[in-house]
Structures are given as structure tokens and as C-alpha cells.
Amino acid sequence: MRAARCHAVGGPVVVEEVPDPDGEVPVDVHYAAVNFADVLVIRGTYQVKADLPFTPGSEFAGVVAESGHGFEKGQRVFGSVFVGAFAERVAVRAAGLYRIPDTIPTRRAAAFGVSHATAYNALTLIGRLQEGERVAVLGAAGGVGLAAVELAALLGAEVVAVASTEEKRAACLEQGAHEALPYDDLKRRLRDSGGADLVIDPVGGPHSEQALRAMRWGGRFVNVGFAYGEVPRLPLNLAMLKGVTIHGFDFGGWARHGREQLAVTRGELNRMFAEDLIHPRVHAVHPLDEVATALDLDRRAIGKTLLEVGRGV
Numbered sequence: 001m002r003a004a005r006c007h008a009v010g011g012p013v014v015v016e017e018v019p020d021p022d023g024e025v026p027v028d029v030h031y032a033a034v035n036f037a038d039v040l041v042i043r044g045t046y047q048v049k050a051d052l053p054f055t056p057g058s059e060f061a062g063v064v065a066e067s068g069h070g071f072e073k074g075q076r077v078f079g080s081v082f083v084g085a086f087a088e089r090v091a092v093r094a095a096g097l098y099r100i101p102d103t104i105p106t107r108r109a110a111a112f113g114v115s116h117a118t119a120y121n122a123l124t125l126i127g128r129l130q131e132g133e134r135v136a137v138l139g140a141a142g143g144v145g146l147a148a149v150e151l152a153a154l155l156g157a158e159v160v161a162v163a164s165t166e167e168k169r170a171a172c173l174e175q176g177a178h179e180a181l182p183y184d185d186l187k188r189r190l191r192d193s194g195g196a197d198l199v200i201d202p203v204g205g206p207h208s209e210q211a212l213r214a215m216r217w218g219g220r221f222v223n224v225g226f227a228y229g230e231v232p233r234l235p236l237n238l239a240m241l242k243g244v245t246i247h248g249f250d251f252g253g254w255a256r257h258g259r260e261q262l263a264v265t266r267g268e269l270n271r272m273f274a275e276d277l278i279h280p281r282v283h284a285v286h287p288l289d290e291v292a293t294a295l296d297l298d299r300r301a302i303g304k305t306l307l308e309v310g311r312g313v
């Protein structure tokens with residue numbers, strides 16, 4: 001089969017012929033989604049390292065290639081892995097695979113799983129979002145950020161999206177945000193607009209403290225990543241004076257220590273998806289041979305970037 005391969009830390013990533021993978025359920029990949037975590041794994045800066053050489057990619061949708069483990073050949077499915085999705089076939093554990101509802105396009109399923117699950121857990125499992133609260137989302141036009149905007153609005157929150165350009169802010173408003181702010185003078189802008197009960201932060205860097213300073217009494221601050229490239233040093237006296245709690249969400253830790261709770265939230269999220277309430281924004285679709293372009297685009301993408309993969313194409 002053809003697969004994108006990384007032979008050295010930092011890349012490059014090239015497409016070449018490799019053997020089909022072994023695993024519980026083989027899936028022929030139709031679409032794979034690019035996540036910022038994939039870029040970090042290639043760079044060797046992700047918190048978990050991949051053994052070289054490897055096939056990048058953590059999110060996919062396609063059809064079951066062989067029946068078994070509760071799945072039938074030809075069923076449309078989506079799922080996630082640590083690495084291996086940027087290929088014509090991926091083999092995964094049955095527990096990490098989900099059927100695509102009949103009414104949902106395969107392409108939409110490929111853009112849904114990882115970012116929306118991260119956002120939903122940050123909002124509900126960690127952030128304990130209540131209807132009517134104000135939610136500020138940093139990096140709101142990225143994969144996780146735009147998912148958080150959409151889901152928070154669906155859950156009845158008043159959503160303030162923070163993004164770097166007018167184009168990105170307009171996309172956030174289209175996805176359900178009630179207000180969109182730039183990063184400059186963020187503390188004043190967010191505070192003057194009414195503050196936030198909950199902050200979802202996939203960005204880090206200097207913006208984290210600015211958002212924290214604008215929070216309402218008793219709020220919750222949830223970090224889910226550091227796309228800015230800098231881990232913030234938050235002054236804890238602000239948390240004390242504001243009664244704010246600071247949390248983080250990482251799938252790896254919760255998979256080890258809270259798997260049952262993740263299963264509950266996954267079921268809730270999949271139900272919303274099956275009811276056609278969730279519509280991920282796809283920024284661009286590239287063929288597998290353009291994987292390097294897709295990876296380079298990820299930081300600039302509004303929503304998700306996909307790879308279209310066809311076995312034998």
C-alpha cells in the first residue's frame with residue numbers, strides 16, 4: 001500500500017510503498033485529517049515519541065476491509081490512532097472505531113472525531129459548562145478551537161471567539177460564536193465585553209494570562225495545548241484572587257485514569273453527530289501525494305485540512 005512516511009525527526013514526509021499494517025480491524029482509508037499534534041509528532045516535540053520510521057496521522061474515516069470484532073466488511077467507520085492514518089490502510093483496535101451514521105458523509109466524519117472530542121471533553125468533562133455561561137475560546141479558528149465554538153453554542157453558552165484575522169473571526173461567527181475578538185489588548189477587550197466563566201485555551205503563550213485576567217469570579221480555565229509554541233507561566237495569585245480553577249485536558253492521561261468517563265462523553269458527542277447537529281468546517285482537501293502541503297497548511301487552516309486517500313489511486 002501507499003503511505004506517508006517519516007524517516008527522521010522533523011521530516012521530510014514522503015509517500016512510498018509499505019506493507020499493509022497488522023491489527024484487529026483493517027480499514028481502507030478514504031479521508032485522513034491533519035491535526036496539529038501530527039505536526040508535533042513529526043517534529044519530535046509531542047509528549048509521546050513515535051519510533052522511526054513511522055506513518056504520521058491520527059484521524060481517519062473509511063470502510064472496513066475485513067469482517068471481524070463486531071464490524072462487517074464495507075461498513076463506513078471513523079476512528080483515531082496515535083500514528084498510521086496517512087495511508088491507504090490503517091489497522092486499529094475495535095474499541096477505538098465508530099460506525100458512521102447513514103446520513104453523514106464520510107468526509108465529515110473524518111473531520112469530526114479528534115478535534116470535537118477534545119473540545120467536548122474540555123467544555124463538559126473538565127470545564128463543567130452550564131447553559132447561559134460565557135465561554136472564551138482562544139485559537140478559535142483552529143481545529144479544536146472551531147469545534148469548541150460550535151459545541152459551546154450548541155450547549156447554550158454565549159461564545160466569545162478569539163482569533164488572529166478578520167477572515168478567521170468571520171468563520172467563528174458563522175460557526176456559532178456570538179462575538180469575535182482579536183488578540184491585541186485581549187484582557188481589556190474580553191473584560192469589557194463581559195469576561196468569561198470558562199476559557200478554552202489550545203494556544204498558550206502570552207495570551208493565556210491575558211484571558212485569565214479577564215475571567216469572572218469562580219471561573220474555570222482549561223488548557224488543551226500550546227499551539228503558540230510557548231508554555232505560559234500563569235501567576236497563581238490571579239487564580240486565588242479570582243477564585244478561578246486551572247485545569248488541563250490530555251487524552252492520554254484520561255485514557256489511563258478516566259476511560260469510563262471518556263466513554264460517556266464519547267457517546268454523548270456521537271449522538272449529537274448522528275442527529276446532524278455537528279458540521280465541522282473543512283478548509284482544504286489534498287490528495288495523499290500532497291501530504292507535505294497539507295501539513296504545512298495546518299497552522300493557517302480555518303477548521304480542518306483533509307487528505308483524500310484512495311487505495312490503488
